[in-house]
Amino acid sequence: MRRIYTKPDLCSGCRACSIACAIAHFGVADDSRGAIQILRNPFMGFEYQAVCRICEEPECVAACMGIALTRDPDTGQIHFDEDRCIGCWMCTMVCPHQAAIPDPKRGKAIICDQCEGRDKPACVAACSTGAVTFIEVEDKVGAEG
Amino acid sequence: MADNLKSHYVIVGAGIAGISAVDAIREVDRDRDIIVINGENVEPYCRPLIVDVLRGEKSFDEIHLREPDWYKERNVTLITGDPASRLDIAGNTVELESGNTVTWEKLLIATGSVPSTPPIKGLDTVPSHTLYREDDIDALKAACKKGDKALLAGIGLIGLQAMTSLKELGVEITAVELMPKVLPLILDQKASEYAKRRLEEHGIEVIVGSGIAEFKPADGGDHPYAAVTDRGSEIGFDLLVMATGMRPELSLLDGTEIDIDRGIVVTPQMATSVPGIYAAGDVTVFDNWIEGHADLHAHWVNAFHQGRIAGVNMADGRTEQYRPMYLNSLSIFGLPIITFGSSRIDEPEDADVFIKENPGRPSFRRFVVKDGKLIAATLINDVQNAGVFQYLAREKVDIGDIASSLFEQDLAGMDFLYQHHEKVVSGENIDWPESMSLIKWFKKDHSHTRWGKKEAGEKSKK
Ligand SMILES: Cc1cc2nc3c(=O)[nH]c(=O)nc-3n(C[C@H](O)[C@H](O)[C@H](O)COP(=O)(O)OP(=O)(O)OC[C@H]3O[C@@H](n4cnc5c(N)ncnc54)[C@H](O)[C@@H]3O)c2cc1C
Ligand code: SF4
Numbered sequence: 085m086r087r088i089y090t091k092p093d094l095c096s097g098c099r100a101c102s103i104a105c106a107i108a109h110f111g112v113a114d115d116s117r118g119a120i121q122i123l124r125n126p127f128m129g130f131e132y133q134a135v136c137r138i139c140e141e142p143e144c145v146a147a148c149m150g151i152a153l154t155r156d157p158d159t160g161q162i163h164f165d166e167d168r169c170i171g172c173w174m175c176t177m178v179c180p181h182q183a184a185i186p187d188p189k190r191g192k193a194i195i196c197d198q199c200e201g202r203d204k205p206a207c208v209a210a211c212s213t214g215a216v217t218f219i220e221v222e223d224k225v226g227a228e229g
Numbered sequence: 230m231a232d233n234l235k236s237h238y239v240i241v242g243a244g245i246a247g248i249s250a251v252d253a254i255r256e257v258d259r260d261r262d263i264i265v266i267n268g269e270n271v272e273p274y275c276r277p278l279i280v281d282v283l284r285g286e287k288s289f290d291e292i293h294l295r296e297p298d299w300y301k302e303r304n305v306t307l308i309t310g311d312p313a314s315r316l317d318i319a320g321n322t323v324e325l326e327s328g329n330t331v332t333w334e335k336l337l338i339a340t341g342s343v344p345s346t347p348p349i350k351g352l353d354t355v356p357s358h359t360l361y362r363e364d365d366i367d368a369l370k371a372a373c374k375k376g377d378k379a380l381l382a383g384i385g386l387i388g389l390q391a392m393t394s395l396k397e398l399g400v401e402i403t404a405v406e407l408m409p410k411v412l413p414l415i416l417d418q419k420a421s422e423y424a425k426r427r428l429e430e431h432g433i434e435v436i437v438g439s440g441i442a443e444f445k446p447a448d449g450g451d452h453p454y455a456a457v458t459d460r461g462s463e464i465g466f467d468l469l470v471m472a473t474g475m476r477p478e479l480s481l482l483d484g485t486e487i488d489i490d491r492g493i494v495v496t497p498q499m500a501t502s503v504p505g506i507y508a509a510g511d512v513t514v515f516d517n518w519i520e521g522h523a524d525l526h527a528h529w530v531n532a533f534h535q536g537r538i539a540g541v542n543m544a545d546g547r548t549e550q551y552r553p554m555y556l557n558s559l560s561i562f563g564l565p566i567i568t569f570g571s572s573r574i575d576e577p578e579d580a581d582v583f584i585k586e587n588p589g590r591p592s593f594r595r596f597v598v599k600d601g602k603l604i605a606a607t608l609i610n611d612v613q614n615a616g617v618f619q620y621l622a623r624e625k626v627d628i629g630d631i632a633s634s635l636f637e638q639d640l641a642g643m644d645f646l647y648q649h650h651e652k653v654v655s656g657e658n659i660d661w662p663e664s665m666s667l668i669k670w671f672k673k674d675h676s677h678t679r680w681g682k683k684e685a686g687e688k689s690k691k
Contacts, residue, residue, distance in 0.1 A: 143616075149245075149277045149529045151294060157256070170278060176612055177558045177567045178530065180620035186565060186612060 086220050088120075088198060088205055090133040094215035097122055101133070104210030108199065110190075117187055119196035120207045120216065133216060135207075136183040136196035138162060144175035144184050144195070153195065164195040231328040236264040236306070238543060239323060239333035241313045241481065243267035244276060245529060246510025246536035247339035248294050253540025255303050257547075263305045264331055266323070268312030268340075271363050272297060276341075277529065279366050280394045289363060316485055318503060335505055335543040338482075338493060339536060342475040342511040342527050344387075351444035355454045357469040360391045373468055375399035380456055380466035382441055384411040384428075386559060388472030392433055393562055395470070402433045403464055405456070409438040415557050415568050417575045419584065420607045423593050427561045444469070475527050477512040490514050492525050497550070499539035507543055509535035518552035519570050519604055519622060526555055552623055558612075567615040570597065570605030570622060580604065583636045596636050601629030 102118030110117055120135040142162055145153045152168035153175060155161070171191040175184035185194040199205035208218040238254055240247045243265050251263055267273055273294040281287040300307045308325070315324040322332045344359035346352065358369045373379065377400050381388050384406040392402050406413065410421035411428065428435050440459040447455040452465035477492040488494040488502035492514035499507045510532035517524040534551040541547055557568045571577070572595070580599035586592065593609040596618070603622040608615050621628060628635055 143530075146533045147530045149275055150292075151275060170281065172277070172558055172560070173565050173567065173612060173615075174529065174558045177556060177569070177615045178619055179616035182614050182616055184616065188563070191563075 086198075086218050087138060088135060088196070088208065089217050089219050090135060091215045091217065092132050094213045095122065095133055096213055096215070098212075100210040100212065101207035101216050104206040105196075108202075108206035109194075117185075117189070117194060118207070119183070119185065119194050121182065121185065123182075134182040135216075136162065136198075137181050139181075143178040143180070147174040147178045149174055152193075161198070161200075162195070164193075164197055166192055169193055231330065234264060234306075234329065234331045235262075236331060237261035237334045238263040238337070239331050239335070240265045240337045240339060241268075241323060242339035242341055242478075242510070242512075243269070243273035243294075243307070243309075244339060244341045244510060244532060245294065246341070246512075246532040246539075247337065248273055249533050249536035250337050250339065250509060250540035250543070251303065251305055253537040254544045255305075257541060257544035259304075263303075265300075265305060265307045266311065266313050266325065266331065267307055267309045269363050270310045272307075272309060274363070276361075277390075279360070279363065280390045283360075283366050283370060283394045284397050313481055316481055318485055318487075318506070321505070333505070336507065337536075337539050337543060338487075338501070338506065338508040338512060339510045339532075339539075340478040340481060340512050341532075343478045344471065345474045345476040346471045347473055349382075349441055349444060352471075354446065355444045355469055357471050359471055360387055361475070369470070373398060373400050377401065377467040378403070378452055378465065379468040379470055380464055381405065381470045381472060382456075383407075383472040383474065384435065384437070385414055385472060385474065386412070386557070387475070388470075389559060389561065391470050391472055392428070393431075393560075396431060396433065396562075400468070403466070404428070404433055404435050405439055405441060405458065405464070406435075406437045407440040411435060411437060412559075414573055415559075416566075416573060416607060417595065419586075420566075420568075420572070420593055420595060420609060423564075423588075423591055423609050424561055424566065426591075427564050431562045475511070477514075477525065479512065490523065494523075495535075497538075498542040499535055500542065507539040509539040515553050517554060519554045524553075524555075526553070528556060530556055554623060556619070558615075564591075564610060565612045566610075567608045567612045568606065569615075569619055570603075572597070572605045572607045574605070577605070581632065583633055585636060594636060596632070598628065598632045601627045601632075603628055603632075 099115040099122050101120045102115035103113050105118035105120055106112055106114045120133055123132040123134055138160060142155055145155050149172060150168045150170040152165045154163050169192040173186050175193055176186050187194045204218055207216050240250055247265060271289045274289055274292045275294055278292040282289060311325045311327045313323045314326045322330050324330050344361050359365050379395050379400045379402050381392055381402055381404040384404050392404055395402055410418050411425045412421055416424060425435050441456045442459045443457040445455055447453055447465050450465050452467050454466055456464045493501055493508040493512055495501055495508050495513045499509050501508050511527040514523050514525050531553050538551055555570055559566050577597050580597050583596045585594045592611045595607040596603060597605040602625050606618050
């Protein structure tokens with residue numbers, strides 16, 4: 085199982101990750117529609133990448149009244165079934181990581197799917213500084229039930 | 230000949246509370262029998278999505294809570310269309326309408342809410358509808374025609390859902406609210422002005438601060454029925470939708486010794502006053518984590534968590550913690566509104582209120598801070614970071630010094646959030662890979678990232 089990790093100290097704030105995500109999912113170079121978002125404070129000198137942290141007890145799954153969001157008990161992966169999303173923003177209301185993003189254009193949420201089916205998530209591929217990485221983690225989540 | 234069934238776990242009510250209890254039980258106990266008594270005629274469905282069925286965008290088959298195979302895979306017996314009619318607590322048995330009985334070792338009552346309608350004169354002389362269950366949708370769909378005029382009594386959450394859907398079906402709507410503002414249980418006066426304006430912009434006639442004194446058949450005019458308001462004016466209508474509130478569905482408990490205070494009284498483990506009997510979801514009254522008193526709150530997130538806690542405790546007595554608070558996310562013709570805490574109170578006592586608004590956009594943010602803690606918030610249109618504020622409130626983070634700049638989202642506020650995140654998570658349960666130790670994001674009680682712990686070579690706590 086591989087996961088997206090971030091290193092804010094390497095982030096230059098260029099938003100290539102957000103743009104790559106939006107292109108991969110919606111075919112538009114619109115950074116506001118990426119599942120990874122950059123929060124910036126130029127004076128403090130930090131950029132922070134808000135992205136799904138794949139919580140073990142994800143509040144978004146608890147809140148999703150369309151049952152669009154489910155958690156795979158074996159891998160811990162959060163799945164997003166776009167057809168079932170009704171755009172109620174319950175997930176936005178409860179995600180402390182700001183990683184459930186309302187997309188008024190589709191009337192559906194933007195949720196990181198770790199680019200399932202792709203070799204590497206688009207954001208990771210696009211990041212030139214190594215601030216967004218995709219790392220193997222032991223596939224043990226849920227193993228002890 | 231009536232059947233007498235026996236099951237270790239018996240769950241009455243197959244809403245989200247009942248179904249998430251099943252999930253939780255099966256995570257702990259894969260063997261013992263579970264019977265779920267679903268009083269409705271269709272497979273368990275996502276209740277809030279009934280309005281999508283009303284609008285004709287989805288069918289009940291498309292809004293299932295779980296796929297039909299799910300029950301069989303988990304060895305769960307689902308009894309559909311046969312509601313529980315009586316509890317025999319001494320005999321650990323529930324009787325169903327068909328006459329069959331089911332005997333339990335552990336019982337969960339998750340019967341949800343029912344619409345509550347005030348006794349208005351003449352209500353029984355006009356055809357009226359509610360919006361809560363599958364049969365309501367069938368009836369309402371059959372009754373409304375394009376061009377009809379509907380009268381909606383009550384502008385709360387359900388009323389809002391009813392009007393936005395009926396409007397899309399081409400029905401004209403007059404909505405009457407007794408309280409002096411729309412969405413009175415959720416919004417303060419100022420925020421409710423935004424909501425009201427939005428409704429009016431979409432062609433809904435909104436009357437607030439006016440009760441309905443009487444219903445009657447109309448004498449002449451364009452519509453067959455009429456309502457007389459307590460100000461004496463008459464409103465003609467073809468169709469009446471009553472959305473005057475919800476209350477816990479307690480009819481099954483009549484004559485039992487289970488403790489009730491508006492809803493079923495439960496412990497943090499969701500146990501009722503009778504051993505072996507649990508309750509979860511809209512049917513319960515629970516201690517509000519922010520306000521600190523017992524509350525009713527019909528809410529999905531609540532029902533989900535309570536169902537889980539009940540299930541876990543029914544299966545092995547292990548306690549899980551959940552800190553319930555008021556939460557609401559709604560949309561008025563596409564205008565998103567998120568609130569939490571007692572956002573309805575216009576002038577909260579001993580609290581500071583921060584408001585930032587832009588009526589043109591429109592956008593509105595209101596935050597209530599008491600003793601340095603965020604206790605309530607309203608976000609209209611700009612809702613993206615609602616989750617962060619919800620988190621600050623639930624964790625009771627001290628934001629006293631920084632409150633105003635936090636909500637202005639200026640630099641000091643951003644710094645605070647950043648530092649807070651670091652502080653909250655540093656050294657605790659999120660273990661990022663060594664090379665990434667700089668940033669540790671929100672982390673407190675929920676053990677978000679078990680995988681992280683594994684990676685750091687720690688044994689996870691059992
Ligand atoms: C139109 C609409 C929109 C909503 N929108 C939102 C929203 O945006 N956000 C939100 O948080 N919440 C929303 N809600 C509320 C939410 O649906 C409820 O809080 C939630 O469904 C509660 O779950 P529950 O399992 O406790 O109860 P319920 O969903 O009410 O389920 C209880 C079930 O038990 C059944 N039952 C009752 N008595 C018996 C009996 N004797 N025997 C067998 N079965 C019985 C009932 O028929 C029902 O199927 C909405 C509700 C409606 C109707
Ligand atoms: S917006 Fe979509 S994904 Fe988010 S809670 Fe609602 S239905 Fe689920």
